[in-house]
Amino acid sequence: MKLLVLVFFVFFFVSCSSKYSVDKKYKNISSPQNYEIKKLEHDLLSLSSTINKKEAKILSRILILHSLELANSYNITGSAWMHNSLINLGLKERGFCYDYTQDLVKKIKKYNFKTFKFYWAVHKKGEYFEHNALVVSSVYQNFLGGLILDAWRNSGELFYLKVLKDEAYSWSENKNKTSFYFKEKEE
Numbered sequence: 001m002k003l004l005v006l007v008f009f010v011f012f013f014v015s016c017s018s019k020y021s022v023d024k025k026y027k028n029i030s031s032p033q034n035y036e037i038k039k040l041e042h043d044l045l046s047l048s049s050t051i052n053k054k055e056a057k058i059l060s061r062i063l064i065l066h067s068l069e070l071a072n073s074y075n076i077t078g079s080a081w082m083h084n085s086l087i088n089l090g091l092k093e094r095g096f097c098y099d100y101t102q103d104l105v106k107k108i109k110k111y112n113f114k115t116f117k118f119y120w121a122v123h124k125k126g127e128y129f130e131h132n133a134l135v136v137s138s139v140y141q142n143f144l145g146g147l148i149l150d151a152w153r154n155s156g157e158l159f160y161l162k163v164l165k166d167e168a169y170s171w172s173e174n175k176n177k178t179s180f181y182f183k184e185k186e187e
Helices: 002-015 033-046 053-073 080-088 095-106 175-181
Strands: 116-125 131-136 145-152 157-163
Touching: 033 053, 033 095, 033 116, 053 095, 095 116, 095 131
Parallel strands: none
Antiparallel strands: 116 131, 131 145, 145 157
16 A cells, blocks of 8 residues: 555656746747846846846846756756655656756857856755755856856746855855866967
């Protein structure tokens, strides 16, 4: 009987996935998505007067919408923690925090942002509950002056906040990952 209940719950959670409506060309954006894009754009611009408005607009659209696309592609099931459990059980393939982070990096690197600097953020590096995300700042700010960009925390709905204001995690820069993914161009 216990096995039957376990099997039921596993299949229930595997079959219940989040599906976000995201236009692949980012043309038809829902009101809630547009609101989040505008809010993030405002927060990006508030980082520094040196931030280019057009870049902030583009980056905010990419971050909000691509995070949702990633959740769809990972076939996210329930909370981030629940989804991690399903990956660990071999029932899902991707959707860990570092998957979101790597895939967001791939997307934003397609654009040549001049007024933003990106960092790989880590909480509890090397520990069982290690958590990864991105940080964005102006090119004139350091890691701690930026915004944390965490697509995993809310299962694809991008969480963002000033790094030092995040009470859930104590972030530090993973300099090896930052260096690997965001190599400075040699002149």
